[in-house]
Amino acid sequence: MSHRPFDSVPSDDPLFNRILSTLDIAVFERDEPSGGFRLQGLAPEWWCARVGPEASTVLDLEQWSPFLRDYVAADHSVWASESGPVEKSGPWTESDGQGGTMTLEATVLSMESRTVLLIERLGAGFEQMRSIVQRARERMLAEDVTVKSHRKTETRLINQLEVSERTKDDALALLQHLGLAALVLDERGCITFASDRARQLLGASTGEVIGREWGEVIPFHQQDRTIFRETINAPSDSRTAGPFYIDSAQPTWVEVDIHRDPRHPGRQIVVVNDRTELHTLRRALSEQASFHDLVGKSPAMLRVYQLVRDVASVDTTVLIEGETGTGKELIARAIHSTSGRRERPFIAANCAGLTDSILTSQLFGHKRGAFTGAVNDQQGLFEAAEGGTLFLDEIGDVPQPVQTALLRVLQEKEITRLGESRPRKVDVRVLAATHHNLSEDVVRGSFRADLLYRIRIARIRLPTLRERREDIPLLAHSFLMTICAATGKTIDRLSPETLHRLMSYVWPGNVRELRSAIEFAVISCKGTEVSPDDLPPEIVGTPAVPTLAPWIPLQGGDEKSRLLAALSDAKGNRTEAAKRLGVSRATFYRRLVELDIPPR
Amino acid sequence: MIQKKICMLGGFAVGKTSLVRRFVTNVFSDQYHTTIGVTVEKKTVAIKDHEVMLMLWDLYGEDEFQKVRDSYLRGSSAYIVVMDGTRRGTLDTALALQQTAARTLGSVPFVSIINKADLQTEWEIDEGAIEQLRARGWTVLFGSAKLGQGVEELFRNITTQIMHGSPLPTERL
Ligand SMILES: Nc1nc2c(ncn2[C@@H]2O[C@H](COP(=O)(O)OP(=O)(O)O)[C@@H](O)[C@H]2O)c(=O)[nH]1
Numbered sequence: 217m218s219h220r221p222f223d224s225v226p227s228d229d230p231l232f233n234r235i236l237s238t239l240d241i242a243v244f245e246r247d248e249p250s251g252g253f254r255l256q257g258l259a260p261e262w263w264c265a266r267v268g269p270e271a272s273t274v275l276d277l278e279q280w281s282p283f284l285r286d287y288v289a290a291d292h293s294v295w296a297s298e299s300g301p302v303e304k305s306g307p308w309t310e311s312d313g314q315g316g317t318m319t320l321e322a323t324v325l326s327m328e329s330r331t332v333l334l335i336e337r338l339g340a341g342f343e344q345m346r347s348i349v350q351r352a353r354e355r356m357l358a359e360d361v362t363v364k365s366h367r368k369t370e371t372r373l374i375n376q377l378e379v380s381e382r383t384k385d386d387a388l389a390l391l392q393h394l395g396l397a398a399l400v401l402d403e404r405g406c407i408t409f410a411s412d413r414a415r416q417l418l419g420a421s422t423g424e425v426i427g428r429e430w431g432e433v434i435p436f437h438q439q440d441r442t443i444f445r446e447t448i449n450a451p452s453d454s455r456t457a458g459p460f461y462i463d464s465a466q467p468t469w470v471e472v473d474i475h476r477d478p479r480h481p482g483r484q485i486v487v488v489n490d491r492t493e494l495h496t497l498r499r500a501l502s503e504q505a506s507f508h509d510l511v512g513k514s515p516a517m518l519r520v521y522q523l524v525r526d527v528a529s530v531d532t533t534v535l536i537e538g539e540t541g542t543g544k545e546l547i548a549r550a551i552h553s554t555s556g557r558r559e560r561p562f563i564a565a566n567c568a569g570l571t572d573s574i575l576t577s578q579l580f581g582h583k584r585g586a587f588t589g590a591v592n593d594q595q596g597l598f599e600a601a602e603g604g605t606l607f608l609d610e611i612g613d614v615p616q617p618v619q620t621a622l623l624r625v626l627q628e629k630e631i632t633r634l635g636e637s638r639p640r641k642v643d644v645r646v647l648a649a650t651h652h653n654l655s656e657d658v659v660r661g662s663f664r665a666d667l668l669y670r671i672r673i674a675r676i677r678l679p680t681l682r683e684r685r686e687d688i689p690l691l692a693h694s695f696l697m698t699i700c701a702a703t704g705k706t707i708d709r710l711s712p713e714t715l716h717r718l719m720s721y722v723w724p725g726n727v728r729e730l731r732s733a734i735e736f737a738v739i740s741c742k743g744t745e746v747s748p749d750d751l752p753p754e755i756v757g758t759p760a761v762p763t764l765a766p767w768i769p770l771q772g773g774d775e776k777s778r779l780l781a782a783l784s785d786a787k788g789n790r791t792e793a794a795k796r797l798g799v800s801r802a803t804f805y806r807r808l809v810e811l812d813i814p815p816r
Numbered sequence: 817m818i819q820k821k822i823c824m825l826g827g828f829a830v831g832k833t834s835l836v837r838r839f840v841t842n843v844f845s846d847q848y849h850t851t852i853g854v855t856v857e858k859k860t861v862a863i864k865d866h867e868v869m870l871m872l873w874d875l876y877g878e879d880e881f882q883k884v885r886d887s888y889l890r891g892s893s894a895y896i897v898v899m900d901g902t903r904r905g906t907l908d909t910a911l912a913l914q915q916t917a918a919r920t921l922g923s924v925p926f927v928s929i930i931n932k933a934d935l936q937t938e939w940e941i942d943e944g945a946i947e948q949l950r951a952r953g954w955t956v957l958f959g960s961a962k963l964g965q966g967v968e969e970l971f972r973n974i975t976t977q978i979m980h981g982s983p984l985p986t987e988r989l
């Protein structure tokens with residue numbers, strides 16, 4: 217290349233100088249002998265502002281940033297070879313001499329033996345580039361902050377989860393410790409939690425409960441299932457339902473409290489309460505009420521109830537046998553009110569201790585003037601009970617002539633009033649009761665055999681209270697409740713010791729005596745619980761030996777009939793009879809002899 | 817007076833400019849003004865009767881937009897590697913830059929500083945990472961340009977290392 221551009225550029229060319237100055241470029245040429253750089257042509261404004269108008273045109277590197285000195289001092293390959301690449305300094309910052317800064321960039325060019333240094337002040341183009349880079353970096357920083365805050369939130373959530381897991385564990389431990397039976401159901405009715413006690417109550421073992429729908433797990437009966445579902449779906453926050461029967465290995469009655477989880481309204485907390493005991497008691501009480509006024513669920517009494525139902529449907533005479541106080545009249549009433557005659561009258565007559573004529577007049581009525589004091593015509597109890605039931609208590613005490621009259625009524629279904637001769641038709645069902653052994657009375661000749669057979673078409677023997685001790689708690693509670701209700705006292709239970717005493721006493725007066733004892737206790741009782749001290753002295757005095765009740769001597773005929781009843785109950789086995797009465801065999805034999813009861 | 821060139825190396829926005837400005841003019845700005853060109857600041861420090869003129873080359877931060885030119889490093893007596901404690905990534909950049917510097921300059925002294933100690937609760941560079949740096953032979957300091965903490969110590973530490981090494985400059989070549 218023969219053309220040399222530097223030669224053709226006159227340093228004092230006014231146009232050329234103006235162009236460079238307008239482009240903010242200062243041009244220096246190396247002064248070979250000194251090695252210093254001398255300004256060529258017009259100086260740009262920034263140079264003047266920085267070095268001052270009077271300054272020399274020689275570049276004093278010490279006044280500028282070491283960055284420029286290093287650049288100029290560097291071993292620029294272009295200085296040696298003409299064809300090498302141009303290496304610019306890159307931008308650097310300088311004070312602008314007016315309190316601010318400016319960005320400069322330098323270029324060294326070496327041609328032939330001449331070296332030129334160009335220094336350019338970077339302007340708008342550079343600023344634009346800078347602001348783009350700045351924005352990009354700011355965006356990266358902002359993104360970094362976002363990512364970090366996300367990560368922080370995540371960590372916080374994980375921590376919170378950990379804390380709540382721990383809280384849950386604590387609550388769980390507490391729940392298990394309290395033996396609380398609790399379930400948690402989710403929105404779909406699936407079990408998400410079940411405490412040990414709940415699993416046990418529901419008859420479900422571990423593992424097969426969680427995640428399953430309650431309907432699959434809880435062995436409710438169909439109608440309970442429906443009620444439970446309705447209760448769950450009910451809108452209120454707390455609901456109670458039950459009792460429900462759970463058909464598991466250990467049949468259980470439960471009640472449930474259902475609470476809406478306050479933090480997750482879709483979730484339900486179900487607390488299951490074992491109500492088996494309560495339910496049994498309730499059921500026993502309701503069964504008692506359902507069977508008229510009879511209380512008891514012992515096998516002996518259940519047999520009695522069945523007999524009552526059986527005889528009620530047929531219109532026969534029934535003989536009700538049982539010790540005094542066993543509730544013979546209640547049985548008679550039960551038969552009446554279960555029978556087709558229930559809409560008609562029930563009349564009870566006690567035949568004990570009445571004279572021949574009084575009893576006859578009472579039963580059959582009389583004509584005016586039939587006897588002294590018979591001032592009016594009077595209908596008897598048979599006529600009064602027309603269409604209904606006449607209950608003759610203590611039939612064994614009926615005098616012989618009345619027995620004959622009774623037999624005729626039962627056979628002919630008609631009565632004749634005292635003093636009249638014309639018989640009257642009656643439609644009355646007769647129920648008779650006795651505490652005697654009528655068979656023995658027949659043997660002894662005090663009771664007509666034909667009458668016995670007539671009234672004993674059906675027979676119900678009531679067990680003594682001793683024979684159904686298991687009914688004592690139920691009876692005692694039932695009496696306690698009725699008596700309290702009547703007297704306005706608030707006694708809600710019998711102490712275990714009291715119950716124990718009641719169960720071990722021999723109860724010669726049977727249920728009637730028990731009722732009196734409870735009446736006595738309610739009057740004596742000062743608190744809310746009946747203690748043994750509140751019971752009548754004869755009961756408290758009894759040593760509490762449940763298996764062998766002590767011998768309480770009864771008076772005269774009463775004791776005799778009890779001995780006979782025991783013998784007949786034991787089918788003549790005296791050892792068994794003595795056991796039933798709670799006396800020793802020796803005592804039993806002695807009493808048999810003393811009371812003149814012949815060995816059979 | 818002896819002059820010593822010290823380069824500030826590190827990723828962008830770690831606080832190189834802030835550290836230099838805090839040291840030289842004792843000012844700090846929360847505003848981020850990215851450095852694109854090179855700014856050289858001077859400050860004279862006295863170490864045991866000796867005065868040294870430190871020429872602090874505040875290089876732009878290394879990232880995808882700009883790579884540090886090796887030529888800027890030449891002639892440095894030492895360098896400072898700056899990291900931002902709140903950004904884990906600045907540690908990786910620091911490692912890369914230190915390798916470049918070691919390749920260009922040989923074994924000149926250097927110290928590293930984890931800046932933004934005032935935000936320590938948000939740090940991502942943990943004890944384990946710091947231990948690893950120290951295991952590589954790094955001097956790791958902590959500081960905050962914002963609070964002025966550890967700044968004097970940083971420059972004093974590097975100057976002391978330079979001065980101890982300066983009687984035998986040939987050894988480093
Ligand atoms: N909180 C806090 N911010 C800082 C600190 N040092 C620098 N910064 C901020 O970090 C950003 C980048 O700082 P700068 O010095 O420009 O970083 P450089 O790119 O490494 O020079 C700016 O917004 C500064 O205000 C510090 O110690 N603490």
Ligand SMILES: [Mg+2]
Nearest residue numbers: 832833850851
């Ligand atoms: Mg900077």
